[in-house]
Structures are given as structure tokens and as C-alpha cells.
Amino acid sequence: MNRRESLKAIGLTTLSTTLLLKGGDSEAQSVPKKHTPPAVDEAGRQPFEVERDKKLFAEKYFTAHEMATITVLADIIIPRDAKSGSASDAKVPDFIEFIVKDIPDHKTPMRGGLRWLDIQCLTRYEKKFVECSHPQQIEMVTEIAYPKKAKPEMRQGVAFFNRMRDLTATGFFTSKIGIADIGYMGNSPGKWDGVPHDVLKQHGFDNDKI
């Protein structure tokens, strides 16, 4: 069977890359006010996976204050820029809310780190992190965002921020918005004919026997 027939076999025609590059409509909206648990996609899943996801969606871990802090932090880490939206545009806080329930090893470090951050801010600015001014927030984050430069007493914050940065980046770049931003162009049935010729030339592989 040739490739065209194989695409037809699974109900696809050649996917246009513009479909991928178009930002997802739903993710451009702000965080919805009413939280309805998402439906669990059951196809190809074992019963225990479906049950577990339902339980996780129903569980509540982070408080409203923690979620607010996470949201501010996520948007500091990955802000909106000329190319794409912010972490909260890509629903990263919702992802973080879920993933700490899915991978409980994240729970205490996140909760403790968020609280550590609030105590730092209370000490410096007499306000919790979310209540500080933007310049104050940036000043605080700067103390913990650079592992090699941070003061020794900031190390707990560095560990927390590394984790928060990783979770934000993972949540962002696996979202529709983030995938378009980073330029992943795969997951699109077609033919692999090797590295495009202009790229080969750019890297000096033009004359090599491929």
C-alpha cells in the first residue's frame, strides 16, 4: 500500500503545517472562572489509567493563593513576547496544578518553595509575593534565578526556582502555543526525504555522500 493509501487508512489527508502554526484558539483565552474537570480520553487507555485521571482531576491540592503565585511566577519565567503568548496564555498554571498531583514528589517542594518565597518577600517588602510591585517581584526572582550567582542563603530558593522554571517550560512548550513557538513541525504524516538541501549546504554537508 502506498503512502496516500496509508494516510487514507487512518482518515487523514496530508496535514498542512499552517494547522500546526496557527495558535490554538482556546488557549488564547484567560483562565476560566469556573473549573470544570476535563473529560478523560479513554480510547487506547487501560481502565486504571482512566480511573486514576478522574481521581486526579477531582483532587484539589494548591490553594487559590498558591495558584495566584504560580501564575505570576510562570509569566515572569515565560512572558508574552513578539512571537507568542505567556505561560498563562498557554494554561501552564493548570498544567502545574495537575502535574503535582500526578507526580506527588513535586508537592512538598512546590508548596514549601512558594511559602519560602512569601516569607522572603514579607521580610523584604512586608508583602507576600503576589502583592509586591512588579519591580519588587523581579528583584526577588533575580536573587534565585541564577544558580551560580545566588547567595548561599538563597539556595533553597534556587532549588525551588529551578523546579518552577522546568515545570513552566515543560507546560509551555508542550502546549499548542508553545509547540508553535518552538517550531516543532513533526507529528505530520508524510515522507522523510532527509535533511533539506539548503540546510545541508548551510552546515557544509552538500558534497558528502549521504
Add this chain to the structure above:
Amino acid sequence: MIDFHIKKPPVTYDVVIVGSGAGGGMAGYVLANAGLRVLMLEAGPFFDPAKDSLQLKFPYESPRRGAGTNRAFGDFDAAYGGWELDGEPYTTKDRTQFDWFRSRMLGGRTNHWGRISLRMGPKDFKGHDVDGLTDNWPISYEDVKPFYDKVDRMIGIYGTVENLDNEPDGIYLPPPKPRLNELFIKKGATKAGVTVIPGRGSVLTEALPGNKDRYACFYCGQCNRSCKIYGDFSASSCLVIPAIKTGNLKVITNAMAREVTTGANGEATGISYVNKNDLQEYHVSAKVVVLGASACESARLLLNSKSSQHPGGLANSSGIVGKYLHDSTGAGLSGFLPQLMDRKRYNEDGVGSVHIYSPWWLDNKKLDFPRGYHIEYGGGMHMPSYGSTSGIQNLNGLVPGRDGKMKEPGGFGAGLKDDYRRFFGSQVGMSGRGTAIAREDNYCEIDDNVVDKYGIPVLRFHYKWTDAEIKQAKHMQETFQSIMHEMGAIITSRIQGPETNYGLEAPGRIIHEVGTIRMGDDPKKSALNKWCQAHDCKNLFVVDAAPFVQQGDKNATWTILALSMRTSEYILEQRKKLNI
């Protein structure tokens, strides 16, 4: 009140097969197509990649974005089961660490495997003649070659003819072209004196002549999710499901085999199993019993099948069952290529198997360890998934920013967001997969104190790496560093030293465990003859990797398929002669 009476349907099958993976699947395929009445028992549920694969899902279609919480190799990976099975423990002794991966599903581990399809070479079958350290197989490459050829044609494999000493060529479809990182790897490896050739994988880069059920690959790079269009090899799609269509194969899923039953003369009479759906005990009668439950599970089944004729377990008068267990060696290293930063974007998924690889290229006479390893390479602009962007603070301080100035590692904001873009597709990794020496002292046995939730006694493992494997891992690390250096790559993984056995993975971790029911000419030193027929029990055969005397630095699957086909044809021939 549950009725525990054992249910014995009146039918006697020609053959009962335990396991639906590469070995069991091939046996079912050959025997059903020959017109025999075959029953196959599979411990897991039915799985058809066409319906059940999670292929072509984006990471945001999983709430955990592909993380390996429920499935060890990622949320879309086609493995039901994993390193630990609920209610099915195993134990270890003498400070052994043995990790045992089981896929409980139709097709077993062939649904998620890497499709790397390598023939064992002449030296692998006759290792004793090479360096005296291992036993020879009772068969040679020439005995197996006709079956490798038939498997290649039947299932489809890509690669190139290279005429290498111990890497026999197959009958190949064209290989996929290299990715950009692979071009750098080939250049750097060649400078380092390491051979790099096109990969060899069981993916249909072209349509398979005469096969209307399977389609040519469309290069999504997700073979590990199993393929909805049957573009790659899984025993489920390529063997069992077609065999069912003959009308001669019946598959009972969620059936956990308890023991092989035997008759007054010590011959196998069938399988007792528990139906996981209704938790009732069943028995199936058959004239021939074929075990393909995977190396350790088949050994476990034999050891649990004691009788007066077989006091040490079925087919175990030699005492060899469970012994000579061995898994491939494995160690790795990773980093990134600065020249691959800021890459031009295009679809680089390719196939979900190796585009290039390095077959073993050195002469052991000049080295301090026996045998060898092949190298698998990673990298490319792959689908982002949970964790794939982690640890940027270990990267973005190592190279100048866009302004040419060095950056303080870590950070946040627009500059950080840009850093993720810059590094996408620049990462490169390499892993060695090598020959471990089969030793009598590495084994699995029955733990007399522990049963699983079905009341079946479990396995206990005893396994230690030796210098032969540790020094091989050391050589891997040195080779990888050399290749990375010649490429101008920056290593970012921790370079493993003697304190971690040079990164040598724990036994079982590579999931190539073989050797627990060895074949051989001498019934005192082997459990099976060269046809994988039990010395002690003429109507019992083993078709997974348990019969392997000694693996090579080639994963087991292609050899399992060839040997299972060979054994199945022998069964047909023996039946014609009324010998079984």
C-alpha cells in the same frame, strides 16, 4: 460463592502456545497458516495497534504531557505493564538488583520496542571458538540464515548491505536518510575511528510486496506507540491478528498460565491457567505445548510444573532451567552540538527506529574485555514532551548569547524563552548495547516463600555484573567522549566513572534478558535440543529468548523470530512423521 472447579473444555488443540510476543506470535502464525488448530494464551488484554495506539497525539492531549507516570516509557508508549505489576512481585537475593520489565498485552513488548533488527553473526553462535569464554550454540549462523531471510521478506526490514564480518546482511528495504545531528555524528565518529552505517529496523520504508494488511511508513517517528497502519513490526499486528484471520488460531486474553500439566508418561498434556476476568481456573488440553512467555516467565512456568516424572520442574533434569540468565550491557552519555543551535525548522521525525548505528568495530585481542557492543544515537527536532526542556540552567551558560556575550546560566523572561528556542534540536546522545557473558551463576529460581496474587510461586533473581561487562562500559564511556570531542560537542551528562560502574545499567534494565532455558546437544547441560524441543519432554517447545545459549551485541527479537519459525516448521515436520 465462587466455584473454583477447574473448567476443562472437551476440545484438545493441536498446539497450545503461551505468550503472544515475537516467539509465540510467530509460532501461532506458522502453525495456524499450516492448518493446525491452535490456542494461544496471553496474560494481558487484546491489543490492536490500529485501534489502541496513541499514535499522532500531541503532548497536550495528555494531561501529563507524555510523562512516564502510568507508563514507564511515556504516557503514549505502547506498553501495558511495566517494571512492577500489581500483585505480581518478584524477589532478589544476595544484594542483587534486577529490574524486570513486562508488557502484559497482545504482542507483548514488541508493541513498544525500538524495532532495531539485527541478526546474530557467525561468531555470536560460536563464541567458544572465538575466546573460550562461553559455550557454543548447538547451531550455527548457517542453520538460522534461511529463517532470517524468510523473516526479512515476511516482515520487512530496512538497512544496507555492508559485508561486515559479524553483522550479517539482510534482505533490505531502503533505510531512512540521516537526520542533521546524525550527519555530525557520522563525521565525528569516523574521525574517532568508529564505524557508522545506516540503521537496520523493522519499519516499512516501502510497501511490503504481497501484503495488503500493512502500509508503508509515514514517518511520524512514533514506533514506540505502535502503528495504526501496521507500518512497523509488532507481533500483534503482523503475526497474531493475521493468524486469527486464518480461522485456525483462537486467542484467550487475560489468561495467566499457572503450570504445564503432564501425563503419566511425563509428556505435556496442556496448560492450567487462571482467567483474570472471572478468576476461575481453567485447563486447556493440547497435543503440543509451546512456551513463548518471555525468557524468565517461561523458565518460571517450567520450574512451577513439577511432577513425579519431573521433580525439579518440567524439562529440568539438567537443573539448568533459570540459569545462564543474561541481559545486554548498557551505558550512555549526552550533550549538545553548538553548531546545531538556532536550527532551521523542518519535520525531522523520521522513523521511530535507528537511522544510523555503529556495529562493533574493534578487535578484542587488543582490549581488556571480551566481545563488543553496538552504539545507538539520539537527537533531532523531536516532539516536545514532559521534561524535554528541563535543566536549561545547565546549558544556557555554556555558549554565548545572541549578542556574542556569555550569559549567566539560568534566568527568566524573554531571554530565557528565546534560549529554549535556540537549543531546540541541538541535543545529541549515545548509548552502547553490548554482549554480557552468560554465566551459570546468574539465574532466576523459584522463591519458595512468595506467591503472586494468583497463588503462583514467583521468581527470585541472583545476578552480578563482572569485570567483563564493567570494562566494556568503561570503553563505551571513553568512546563516547572521543566521538563528542571530534564533533565539537559539549557533554552535559555526568561522565560516569568507576564508582557507578561507568554508568553500566542494572541487569534487566536493557530489557534483553535471555538464556534461561538453554539449548544444547547434551541433555545433562541443556534443557532443549537444537530445535528448542525439551530433551525430557518431546512435545514441549520454547520459542522466546529462553533457549539462547549466549547473546551477541544484537538485541534478541530478530533471532527470536527466526528460531521460532524454525522450531514451528520442525513441529510440522515432526507431526507429519507422527513423532509428536
